[in-house]
Amino acid sequence: MTSAENSPGPVAPPAEADPRFALMDLAMSYLVPAALRAVAVLGVADHLTGGPRPVADLARAVGAHPLNLRRALRLLATHGIFTEDDEGRFALTPAAEPMRTDAPSSFRAAILMLTDATFWRPAGELEEAVRTGTSPFDRLFGMPFFDHFARDPGTAAVFHDGMASMSDPENPLVARALDLPPDAVVVDVGGGHGGLLLAVLREHPGARGVLFDQPHVLEGHRLGELGAEDRWDLVAGDFFAEAPPGDTYLLKRILHDWDDEHALRVLEHCRRAMSPHGRVLVADAVVPPGNDPDPGKVIDLLMMSSFTGRERTRADFDALFTRAGLRLTRVLPTDTRLSVVEGVAAV
Template sequence: MEPTHSHVGVIMDLAWGCFYAGALNAVMQLGIADRLATGPKTAEELASEASAHPLSLYRVLRVLASKGIFAEDAERRFHLTPAAQHLRTGGPFSMQGMVQLGTLPPTMEAALHLPHTVKTGQCAFEYRHGVAFFEYLSQHPPLGEVFDKAMASVSDADNRAVAEAYDFGAASRVVDVGGGLGGLLVEVLRIYPSVRGVLYDRPEVVGQPGRLAAAGLDERVDRIAGDLFTSVPEGADIYVLKRILHDWADDTCVAILKHCRRAMAAGARVLVVDALMPPGNTDHPTKALDLCMLTVVPGRERTEAEFEALFRAAGLKLARVIPTADSVVILEGIAA
């Protein structure tokens, strides 16, 4: 096949992706999507509101409009598009945290060292900064807050989808392993009034009021502090690992699953909630997410067969894969 101009465009988009990321970050910091919520405006009007340089803002908005983020009309006014809605503050499935996380210097600097990872297998973030990603977050609280915001924006979409896709009604006790502020348990307990939840996470996490208190569900939840790398609470009917395993290498994942296997009551289930890597050459966001994992943490996105192998190594059997209305699936494991 002969190269064409369309191939050049693809290469340019990939090679110059940092500029698109910077443009997204700029309009997010200026609150452009929020300012367009009341109707279309010119770059001059937006610049006046945001104390920005009109021509520079126009040039940024023009390129984003070419990608479907905002739309420019014949009067040079810019409109919100469905994609731009994700940049609004507090909007449905807001991606502000993800944009900020992806454009922070520590993250972008790590991406520049991806050739080192490809040559050696060492995580680029750890190579560049000298510490693992999660340790870096603990050392830099402002970045940790950005990370938490980004993960919350993803979890909000996941939580309802998981609670609606899986029948938790037969369980009396559900443990959310690494459950953060309890968003998933809120959705599960709302739908299933007979279920009791266990929020299991680090002491500094489970000690926060979080969403359970705001939803008035604290009385139906036991908060247990601990370390999922060493153990999980015993005797539950369902153990949920939502977007946990993709952060870690296979041996760590197997160890976590083994802790769940040892703790399971008779007939219990382990639910792994993660994205599923599709086969072939299809363009899919999970493949881009896997590149992020390769750069920043020791984890990876996995195929169904790779998850099945993890389950088998931990003494579990992959019973079924349940789709959800979101980008994740539920992989249900039972005792082998």
């Protein structure tokens, strides 16, 4: 044996130090939401409320292939969603609880919306949006996002129930962050089923509310849960054409759906309709500078791929408000991923 054969040769770096392994993990990370969707569609969590179950038993209950169900659950268990015991039985974990349809904290509808083909397919073709500046949504679905969801009640429910479920955990926290005049008339512009307005009216007992959205969306409203019918009104309409009168205009997760020209039209209608000392309160992500991770930088790509919108920086909001005849007065933090950007009439 020669001395060359004896030498250990170049020492391979530990796997963690080779960036290709991290890139490999990142490139395959879409399989986690794929598994999450499969398990949410099957309603697996609903069948675990009685305690741990063998996977064969669980597969029978949800109409699934036992081995493949186990493989999907095994991946989710690495994220703390479900757990497998030594006898091959799967059980709920705190992170899996919201996967239940009827859990008080249910997030299943939000998962079904966020992993729906209307988000998933355009995201798979993000390159088109990056290259052309235009969302692939219309090409893939034959019409713009909100037209697609207005088509029939089943389609509409995927988005509007999903949106309500996604907003549920943040609504009370956003409502708490608002300092409203005691007798405020709050217009929730594009307020969906009214989850935020409900939280605002509960948090601010002197306030009255107007839920403003498209007619088919208002049909599913939840304001009856307040138990005070005289404190709210429903107004069906198009926020590109009008806004009802009021003094406080809430726009939560609205402007981020739209490009500047459309966002401007919505703001201008609010500006025109509001009382002289009124305010607009825009609840959206405010994207921070720098390279640190931020949820706003993630959802921004959803706005790019399925909508024509974007998440904005403080400077972006400042410029948009100025064009709409508003003056940005402050940015209120909330205990959610959203901030509240406040604007008043500029003159």
